Amino acid sequence: MTMDKSKIKILLLAIGSTSLTWMLNHHFGLGPIVASGLIGVVAALFIPGALAGIAYTSSFVGMSSLTVLPSFFIALLGGLIAGMVIIATTEVYAGIGGKGGTTAAAATLVTKAISGLIG
Amino acid sequence: MNILLIIFTAIAAGLATYIIANYLNKGAVLASASVTLVSGIIFPYFFPSMGTTLMVVAACASYGGMVSRKNAPSLIDMIMISSIIGLLFTLTTTAYAGVGGRLGTIAAISCFTWIGVRNSAVAANRARKGDPYSKSVGVWQ
Numbered sequence: 001m002t003m004d005k006s007k008i009k010i011l012l013l014a015i016g017s018t019s020l021t022w023m024l025n026h027h028f029g030l031g032p033i034v035a036s037g038l039i040g041v042v043a044a045l046f047i048p049g050a051l052a053g054i055a056y057t058s059s060f061v062g063m064s065s066l067t068v069l070p071s072f073f074i075a076l077l078g079g080l081i082a083g084m085v086i087i088a089t090t091e092v093y094a095g096i097g098g099k100g101g102t103t104a105a106a107a108t109l110v111t112k113a114i115s116g117l118i119g
Numbered sequence: 120m121n122i123l124l125i126i127f128t129a130i131a132a133g134l135a136t137y138i139i140a141n142y143l144n145k146g147a148v149l150a151s152a153s154v155t156l157v158s159g160i161i162f163p164y165f166f167p168s169m170g171t172t173l174m175v176v177a178a179c180a181s182y183g184g185m186v187s188r189k190n191a192p193s194l195i196d197m198i199m200i201s202s203i204i205g206l207l208f209t210l211t212t213t214a215y216a217g218v219g220g221r222l223g224t225i226a227a228i229s230c231f232t233w234i235g236v237r238n239s240a241v242a243a244n245r246a247r248k249g250d251p252y253s254k255s256v257g258v259w260q
Contacts, residue, residue, distance in 0.1 A: 031159065032219075033155055033156075033158070033159035033174050033175060033178050034156060034159035034160065036152075036155060036178070037152050037153070037154075037155035037156030037157075037158075037159050037178070038152075038156055039152075040148055040149075040151065040152025040153075040155065040156070041149065041152040041153055041156055043148065043152070044145075044146060044148040044149035044152055045149070052146075052148045052149075053147070053148050056148045056151070056152060060219045060220045060222075060223055061219040061220065062219060063219040063220075064217060064218060064219035065216075065217030065218075067217055068217050068218055068219070069219070078219075093227070094187075095186065095187030095189055095190050096186060096187075096190060096227055096230050096231065096234075097182055097183040097184060097185045097186030097190075097191075097200065097226050097227065097229075097230045098182045098183055098185070098186075098222075098223045098224060098225070098226025098227030098228070098229070098230055099185075099223070099227055100182070100185070100220075100223055101182050101220045101221070101222055101223005101224050101225075101226055101227060102220060102223055102224045102227045103220070103223075104219050104220030104223060105215070105218060105219070105220030105221055105223065105224045106220070107220070108218050108219045108220050109218065112218070
């Protein structure tokens with residue numbers, strides 16, 4: 001996977017969106033639904049086109065509970081993995097409702113496995 | 120009663136997302152995020168006992184409502200997808216609890232289920248029309 005400017009942008013956006021959602025969810029106590037909805041609305045209003053979808057997809061990872069993503073560092077890692085999964089699966093099942101959530105679930109489970117290895 | 124309420128909520132949220140995205144042309148992300156945000160604020164306020172469950176169902180159905188018009192051309196398709204989401208949600212309450220993306224996965228499975236059922240019905244219809252035995256029956260009649 002070659003890294004060009006757009007892929008770096010996607011990774012940074014995914015990390016930012018996941019960590020922000022995680023913060024809103026756990027630190028500010030908004031809960032996962034409101035946190036993700038808020039990030040999605042802000043992304044749709046201020047970020048152009050497909051990047052808004054990437055931000056919204058990454059925010060699903062930040063909806064995870066503290067047993068799955070126990071710390072802010074793991075949330076950052078989750079965002080990075082979500083960005084990588086999004087880049088790898090851009091063309092797969094486009095237009096299917098829930099594709100973003102499935103991508104996020106895959107990223108979350110990989111992150112959980114890695115955080116389990118880290119300890 | 121609870122299952123009916125869950126399915127009704129899923130249909131309402133799915134239809135709202137689909138209409139905002141495709142009929143009002145606001146885009147799938149804004150449609151889903153706004154339905155999710157509004158349901159996250161409203162349901163716990165108006166339904167203190169079941170509000171948390173209903174807001175999660177509404178969010179799940181709003182992810183299903185992001186389906187493209189190519190895959191779900193009509194509102195009937197969206198109603199069917201949302202109904203499957205409601206049913207699947209009640210069946211998978213404890214599965215992967217707390218994993219981000221769980222709701223989207225339920226939505227994706229529901230979309231694939233309905234698209235599969237619809238395509239199978241269309242294929243069966245075509246096969247029946249092209250069946251020589253059916254034609255011969257028509258001739259003999």
